[in-house]
Amino acid sequence: MHLLPWEYGVRNLWRRPLRTLLTALGLTLVVFLLLLVLSFVRGLETTLSTSGDPDVVIIHSVMAEDNLENSAIADSVPTLVKAELAEVVVSHGPNQAVSPEFLVSSVIGEGGDDRHPSLAVIRGVRPEVFLVRRRAFLEAGTFPQTGEVLVGRLAATKIGIDPAQLAIGQTLNIEGQPRRISGRFAAPGTFLEAEIWCPLDDLKLQMRRPNDLSIVAVLLRPAADRKEQLGEIDYFCRFRRADLELRGSPESAYYDTLRKHYEPLRLMAWLLVALVGLAGGCGAINTMYAAVAGRVREFAALQTLGFPRRALILSLLQESVLLAALATLTATLLALLLLQGLAIRFTMGAFALHLDPLAILVGCGVGLAVGVLGALPPAVRALRIEVAAALKAI
Amino acid sequence: MLRFMPYVLKNLLGHRVRTAMTVAGAALLMFLFSFVSSLQEGLALLTDPSRQDDRLIVYQAFRFCPSTSELPYPLYEDLIRKTPGVRDVLPIKVVVNNCRVSLDTVVFHGVPVEQARQIRKFRFLSGSWDALAQRRDGGAIVGRRLAERRGVEVGKPFSIAGVTVNVEGIFASDRIGEENIIYTHLSFLQEVTRQQQDRFVTLYEVHVENAQEADAIAREIDQRVRERSVIYTDTKPQQAHYRRALADLVELIGFTRWLGAVCVGVVGILVGNTVLMAAQDRVKEHAVLQTIGYTGWRILGLVLAESVVVSLAGGLVGIAACMAWLSWQPLTISTEGASIDFLPSPYVALWGLGLATGVGVVAGLIPAWQAGFADITRSLRH
Numbered sequence: 052m053h054l055l056p057w058e059y060g061v062r063n064l065w066r067r068p069l070r071t072l073l074t075a076l077g078l079t080l081v082v083f084l085l086l087l088v089l090s091f092v093r094g095l096e097t098t099l100s101t102s103g104d105p106d107v108v109i110i111h112s113v114m115a116e117d118n119l120e121n122s123a124i125a126d127s128v129p130t131l132v133k134a135e136l137a138e139v140v141v142s143h144g145p146n147q148a149v150s151p152e153f154l155v156s157s158v159i160g161e162g163g164d165d166r167h168p169s170l171a172v173i174r175g176v177r178p179e180v181f182l183v184r185r186r187a188f189l190e191a192g193t194f195p196q197t198g199e200v201l202v203g204r205l206a207a208t209k210i211g212i213d214p215a216q217l218a219i220g221q222t223l224n225i226e227g228q229p230r231r232i233s234g235r236f237a238a239p240g241t242f243l244e245a246e247i248w249c250p251l252d253d254l255k256l257q258m259r260r261p262n263d264l265s266i267v268a269v270l271l272r273p274a275a276d277r278k279e280q281l282g283e284i285d286y287f288c289r290f291r292r293a294d295l296e297l298r299g300s301p302e303s304a305y306y307d308t309l310r311k312h313y314e315p316l317r318l319m320a321w322l323l324v325a326l327v328g329l330a331g332g333c334g335a336i337n338t339m340y341a342a343v344a345g346r347v348r349e350f351a352a353l354q355t356l357g358f359p360r361r362a363l364i365l366s367l368l369q370e371s372v373l374l375a376a377l378a379t380l381t382a383t384l385l386a387l388l389l390l391q392g393l394a395i396r397f398t399m400g401a402f403a404l405h406l407d408p409l410a411i412l413v414g415c416g417v418g419l420a421v422g423v424l425g426a427l428p429p430a431v432r433a434l435r436i437e438v439a440a441a442l443k444a445i
Numbered sequence: 446m447l448r449f450m451p452y453v454l455k456n457l458l459g460h461r462v463r464t465a466m467t468v469a470g471a472a473l474l475m476f477l478f479s480f481v482s483s484l485q486e487g488l489a490l491l492t493d494p495s496r497q498d499d500r501l502i503v504y505q506a507f508r509f510c511p512s513t514s515e516l517p518y519p520l521y522e523d524l525i526r527k528t529p530g531v532r533d534v535l536p537i538k539v540v541v542n543n544c545r546v547s548l549d550t551v552v553f554h555g556v557p558v559e560q561a562r563q564i565r566k567f568r569f570l571s572g573s574w575d576a577l578a579q580r581r582d583g584g585a586i587v588g589r590r591l592a593e594r595r596g597v598e599v600g601k602p603f604s605i606a607g608v609t610v611n612v613e614g615i616f617a618s619d620r621i622g623e624e625n626i627i628y629t630h631l632s633f634l635q636e637v638t639r640q641q642q643d644r645f646v647t648l649y650e651v652h653v654e655n656a657q658e659a660d661a662i663a664r665e666i667d668q669r670v671r672e673r674s675v676i677y678t679d680t681k682p683q684q685a686h687y688r689r690a691l692a693d694l695v696e697l698i699g700f701t702r703w704l705g706a707v708c709v710g711v712v713g714i715l716v717g718n719t720v721l722m723a724a725q726d727r728v729k730e731h732a733v734l735q736t737i738g739y740t741g742w743r744i745l746g747l748v749l750a751e752s753v754v755v756s757l758a759g760g761l762v763g764i765a766a767c768m769a770w771l772s773w774q775p776l777t778i779s780t781e782g783a784s785i786d787f788l789p790s791p792y793v794a795l796w797g798l799g800l801a802t803g804v805g806v807v808a809g810l811i812p813a814w815q816a817g818f819a820d821i822t823r824s825l826r827h
Contacts, residue, residue, distance in 0.1 A: 070721055077714035084707055114607060114638070118544055121512045156510040158679075158689065170509055170692050211696070226507040227677075259675065315548035323704075326473050333470030334715045340462055341722040395700075398545040398693045398780050429462075 054362045055353070060369040063342070071374065074338040078378035079385075081331030082418040085324055086386035086406060089414055092320045094395065094405035095313065101240035103306035107183060108284055110267040113296045117308055120154050120172075122265045125295055126255075129267050135287055139280040141270045143182060148270035150183040152176055153254050153263070159210065159225050159247075169210040172246045172400055173200075173225060175254030183270045186241050192219045192234020199233040200225070201248040208394035208401040209245035223247070228257060245400030268302070328417045335425025339371050343429040350433060351441030360434045367430040368423060375422025379415050386414070446746055453750045456723065464755060467719040471759020471801070472766065474708040474715075479767035479797050480787070481701040484778065487788040488698050490621050492688045499532075499656040501663050502686040503649040506677040509690050511539035511782040515645040516676065518631075524669055525649055530662040532652045535564050538634045539647040541782045542606035546694060550779035551591065551605045553627050555634030555646075564652065565618070565628075571599045572614020581630050585610035588624035589617045590775050590786065603627075608637050625777050625784040651680070690783040698785075709800055712756065717808035720752040724812040731816050732824030745817030752809025753802055760801025764794050 064071050110132065115122035129151040132140070141148040153175030178194055181187060195201045200223055207214040222229045230249070238244040255261050271280050284299035343350075350363050386406060393404045406414075457464045503525060505514035518536050525534050538555035562574040570589060577584045587597050592615045597603050599612050610629050618624055631646065653662050663680035670678045681689070688695070724731075731744050771789040778785050 067725065070718060070725070073714055073718040073721065077711055077718065080707055080711045080714065084704070084711075087704070117542075118512065120510060120544070156508070156513055158507045158509055170689075211692070309545070312543050312545060312547055316546065319548065323477065326477055327708075330470045330473040330477075330711065330715075333466045333473070334711075334718065337463055337466040337470070337715070337719060337722075340466070341726075345726070396693055396696045 053358055055358060055366040057369070060366050060373065063346075063366075063370055064374060067342075070338065070341070074334060075374055075378045075381075077334045078331055078375055078418065078421065079382045081327055081334070081421070082379050082382035082414055083386055084327045085331075085417055086382060086410065086414040087390060087404075088320050088323050088327070089410040090386065090390050090404040090406045091395065092317055093407050093410045094402050095317070095397070096310070097405050097407065098240060098242060098402040099306045099310045099313070100303075101186070102242045103301075103303035104185060104270075105301070105303045106185075106271050106273055107302040108269050108271060108281070108299050109302050109305060110269065110284070110288065110297055110299050111265070113298050116298065116300060116305075117312075119266055119305070120156055122154075123260075123263050124266070124297060126151070126262055126264050128264060128292075128295065128297065131292060131295075132267055132269060132287075135291065136269065136283060139269075139271055139275065139283050141182070141272050146179065146182060148179065148182040150176065150180045150268045151251060151264050152180070152266050152268060153251055153258070153260070154265040155254065155258060157226055159223060169212065171206070171210050173254065174243075174246050174248050175251035176248050177251050180248070180268075183268045184238065184243060185270070187236055187238035187243055190235045190237045192232075195230075195233040195248065195250055197250055197253050198228075198230055199250070200230045201234045201236050202232055203244040203246050203248075204235060204237045205245040205394050205401040205403070206247055208396055211396060225249070226257065242400040242402065245402075324413075324417070328421065331418075331421045332424055335371060335375065335421045336428060338374075339367065339426045340429040342370065343367065343433040347433055347436060347441050351436075351438045354438050355442075363434060364427075364430045367426045371426030372419060372422040375418050375425070379418030382418065383411060383415060446750060449747060449750070453747060453754060456727070456751060457754060460723070463719060463722065467715055467755050468759040468762065470715045471712045471756060472763035474712045475760045475763030475797055475801060476767045477763075478705045478708045478800070479764045479789075479793060480771075481705040482793045482797065483767070483771055483787045483789050484698055484785065485702065485705075486790055486793050487621075487786040488691070488695065490788065491783075491785055492684050492691065492695075498683050499653050499659065500683040501651040501653060501659055501666070501680050502683050503651060503666060503678050503680045504647075504686065506667075506679040509692075509781050510544050511541055511647050512544065514539075514647045516647070516649065516678065517674070518644060518646040520674075521649060521670065521678070524673060525651055525666055528662060528666050528669060530653050530655065530658050530665075532654045533560075533564060534652070535560055535650040536631065536646040537648050537650055538631055538638075538645070539782050540606060540608060540634055540638055541779075543779075544781055546697075546778065546780045548776060548778055549594070550625075550777070550782075550784065551595070551627065552625060552779070552782055552784065553585075553606070553608055553610075553629060553634060555629055555631040557631050558628075561628060564650075565623075567616035567618050567623075570615045570617055572612075572616075574614075576613035577628070577630075580611060580613050581633065583610050583629070583633055584613040585627050585629040586614040586616055587612055587627050589615055590624040590777060591627065593775060594777070608634070622784050622786065625779070625786070650683075687783050690781040691785065694778070694780050694785070709804055712759065712801070713804045713808040716752055716756045716759075716805055717812065719755060720748060720809045721812040723751060724748055724816040727816070728819065728824045731819065732821045735821050736825075741817040743817075745813040748813035748816045749806060749809045752813065753805035756801050756805030756808065757798065760798055760804075764797040764801075768794055 111122040112124050129149050132149050133147050155173045159171045202217045207217045221232050288297040288299050390404045391406050394401050508514040522536050540553040542551045558578045577586050602611050653659050659682050666680045667678050768789040771787050776787040
């Protein structure tokens with residue numbers, strides 16, 4: 052097939068530079084908006100899936116399957132788990148990967164001053180927590196002692212304060228009690244990173260619940276039959292210790308349930324993506340219609356020179372896709388620079404906007420699709436006119 | 446300028462596809478803008494600090510999740526009633542199916558029905574307070590928005606979050622957020638959630654005699670509780686309570702403000718591009734108009750009028766579609782037991798239309814200027 056030169060399409064874009072620039076700017080904004088929404092959706096989805104360790108089971112109270120903050124179990128449960136579920140739980144010498152935890156959602160203030168109360172998730176833990184929460188590690192400082200706390204890397208975002216105010220050595224006011232920040236922990240890609248961790252017994256006393264825990268998290272042996280392990284835990288909770296009203300849920304299943312709760316929100320975000328994409332398409336079609344309308348005679352002349360209609364359509368597609376590709380590339384670079392890793396405060400904690408390959412693929416795909424679909428209708432319309440009639444067109 | 450409208454409309458309709466694409470694009474973006482604006486409007490009305498309210502909310506200190514606030518009942522009720530300036534007290538147990546951000550949250554309020562009916566002035570679409578009062582073993586009345594969202598009908602059971610109630614009525618209310626709640630008996634809800642009977646509620650709603658003294662009465666209540674008990678309270682005006690409960694969502698909603706601003710910006714670019722194309726296509730025509738006596742300002746006005754008409758048309762379609770959709774399918778976003786309605790209010794519509802008009806003017810200015818003050822001779826040779 053006799054094709055038009057590549058330079059022809061490129062030159063045509065600069066025939067009307069202001070028009071081309073405006074279209075490019077519009078498309079850039081549209082793709083940037085798309086990537087913004089996509090990064091939010093992917094950030095939330097990724098954090099929900101990463102937060103749930105597939106080898107961890109949470110033992111909680113019967114009524115609290117969907118909201119672990121509501122769970123209250125006896126503080127004898129960890130001892131019972133270590134004794135009766137030793138076969139299924141990971142051990143490191145004498146230490147078993149069993150982490151008793153106490154969860155509190157509370158309003159806290161910074162320093163000793165309650166001017167700026169903010170919402171935080173506080174978790175009472177023991178050092179065993181690092182045996183079970185494998186993605187968490189101590190990044191700086193020391194594990195907290197009585198009267199101290201450990202703050203997650205995203206805790207400042209969750210609380211809504213300057214990260215400098217959560218530096219090691221600073222003081223945090225939790226329910227009227229000042230606590231020194233002893234260290235900082237990281238748990239990349241999980242909601243744990245937005246939490247504040249206290250010594251377990253210290254927190255229980257402060258909350259006046261010395262005989263309660265919220266949950267016990269256990270790490271299962273990876274090499275064993277998972278169904279059998281879960282069956283053991285289920286038997287322990289429902290039958291051997293039915294009096295304690297316990298249930299065991301794989302942590303990944305818990306976060307799957309949360310993902311379902313967020314489904315309407317995610318659908319709404321995808322609806323925004325669709326609306327913005329369509330709006331971008333309208334702009335692209337508009338520009339290409341204008342580009343084609345003024346060149347009807349030119350296309351007719353090219354056809355008389357021997358270029359087939361398919362070549363002209365391809366040239367128009369080339370122009371449109373080139374413009375869309377430029378806008379998409381610019382928008383993607385801007386999004387990676389400005390949005391990637393930006394922490395967003397959310398009800399469960401905080402998470403980072405995440406432009407993963409899927410988000411970039413969808414964003415770029417929509418941007419390029421706008422370029423393709425924007426050119427086709429005007430191109431087909433212009434080339435339907437007979438050559439003789441087109442040569443006489445004004 | 447009005448007498449030139451037929452000319453303006455003729456020019457727009459002369460390029461139907463171009464006009465249709467611009468109007469469609471603007472409509473989609475203004476739909477989005479109206480959508481986020483209606484959410485912001487709902488939040489603003491719920492948390493407006495300038496609205497003097499005679500309601501205080503007594504909550505457990507340092508708590509924000511309803512399941513973590515436990516106040517002794519009826520001990521604290523007696524204490525609060527004796528505080529000077531307090532007109533009435535309503536103990537409420539709050540149970541939600543989901544504490545986190547959700548578009549489908551169901552909120553139960555367990556209340557002493559006889560007290561609630563004195564305070565809550567509902568318009569019943571079906572059923573009544575009497576029907577609820579008679580059904581102590583699981584009767585409930587449901588707010589209209591929640592009933593529409595969940596397809597709840599009177600006489601049928603409704604189950605969620607481990608609570609099963611029989612619907613005895615559906616009510617409407619003028620108060621923001623009230624129609625997202627299910628009211629049932631306090632004792633029933635305490636029993637269902639395994640609380641020991643008559644021991645705890647989530648909050649106390651306090652009605653004061655003088656709204657100007659609300660802050661002072663709030664401090665007095667907290668002081669009295671601190672002197673008598675170890676479970677401290679934090680009493681706030683209702684708007685302030687909602688602002689705290691919704692703190693995590695407020696930031697997210699503020700973020701959508703930028704989304705709305707970018708949408709308006711893209712509308713401006715879309716309209717500006719279209720008007721530029723239209724002006725560039727009619728260079729000769731504008732020159733001819735000038736030679737027959739039309740001033741540059743008149744030409745500028747004509748081009749600007751095209752820009753405003755297109756922008757306004759898109760805005761009108763988008764805003765109307767959004768308002769219609771939100772009226773047909775009311776949306777509510779909730780967190781920590783507090784709900785924000787997406788409010789398709791006249792204010793949102795007018796604000797959107799005003800912006801669409803403004804964007805039309807701004808977007809069309811440069812092409813209109815170029816069209817109106819181009820060199821006539823050069824333009825005639827175009």
